[in-house]
Amino acid sequence: MIFLFKIGFLDVSWVDLVDIGLVSILLFQVYKLIRGSIAVNIFLGILALYLMYLIVLAAQMELLATILGQFMGVGVIAMIVLFQPEIRKFLLVIGRGTEFRENFLKTIGNWKSDYNDDFDVQQIIDASKTLKASKTGALIVFSRDTELKFYAETGDPVDAEVSKRLLLTIFNKTTPLHDGAVIIYKGRIKAARCVLPVSENDHLPAHFGLRHRAAVGMSENTDTLVLAISEETGRLILARNGKYLRALKLKQVEHKILQYLHNQEPANWEEVEEEEEVSDLTPAK
Incomplete structure (x- = not known):
């Protein structure tokens, strides 16, 4: 030596x-x-x-x-x-x-992502617009590769197509399903009223409520994209890998969801495109 x-x-x-x-x-x-x-x-x-x-x-x-x-x-x-x-x-x-995981998921993701062609993300955006305007709390988990059975079993099974009316009904304050998260997998609402892990990150903003902290916590523990809307302020955030984006326009939210579902996220996920660029990149319905 x-x-x-x-x-x-x-x-x-x-x-x-x-x-x-x-x-x-x-x-x-x-x-x-x-x-x-x-x-x-x-x-x-x-x-x-x-x-x-x-x-x-x-x-x-x-x-x-x-x-x-x-x-x-x-x-x-x-x-x-x-x-x-x-x-x-x-x-x-x-x-x-790991490079192996990235290559493996991209390989199998080509046939897994076909379901996204039938997934009308605009239904999510329209529902989010109404929920924000009425200051109705909401928590939506998007899963691309896993069914999240452990978390889905903490709530009530739904197994229905994603629609604006169904989401507004679930998160309506008078319904028993509103207090919890909705899990969306393969273009369908798998379960509602699901319990999510809450982030223990002390550096989150003090005004973040339980829904926002649950969104960040879920993104820390799973490979998911989580959308949260505050019941007090109507503030919307997107959480991914323990990071979050706020003050997004709905067109930018739609673009981020499509990027996640089609496994086309940029290396710097926190980078947000301008609204004009988003309009050009978002596929037509």
Whole structure:
């Protein structure tokens, strides 16, 4: 092995530098995932205990070292339990970012996306316009590749074609189905009154209500596009991969939905086209 230099009694090689670089990237990605959540404080607490254990071990304090050693012995299991949402999110990010997954989904997406030809997205836009004007809360999940059975089973099955009248009926404040999310898969409303995970991101705007936080949370945990309309303000947002867009015109909302359904999203999802460009790109009904 070729050594680059020495630091005291340590011999540093190219492999060591690559190892340090990869660990730094891994820690940075973990920090980005848990940033803004309560998991940061838990992680710092576990790190402080581990450093204390090393100090106690070096000082040969046998009794305290034994106690802390027993705790550190089950530390891996404890971290899996405590950081289960973050680990899930981390694995989801890896799965989304792999080249194999992108190529595989694009290959099978060609025949899966055929159903979008029969999916009249304008029905969603017309319903959203009415819901915004009347300040009626709404939460709509678009799933392109998975049926979301786990989340669909938390609500009531519908299995109906998407239509403006049906959406307005579901989200009407006097109906029992209005409090929850609608899941749309393969151009059909699979279920209503579904329960979605709420985002724990502390950096979300303070005025975001439960629907908006549920939209962001669902996009963090699944490969979906989520539309939310506030009941208090009529504000509409689109959420994707834990990010969100607001103050969108309805034509831009329609374009974003079509991009998602046809697997044609830009690398920078937060980039929004001008209304004139959207009009040219949106396929005619």
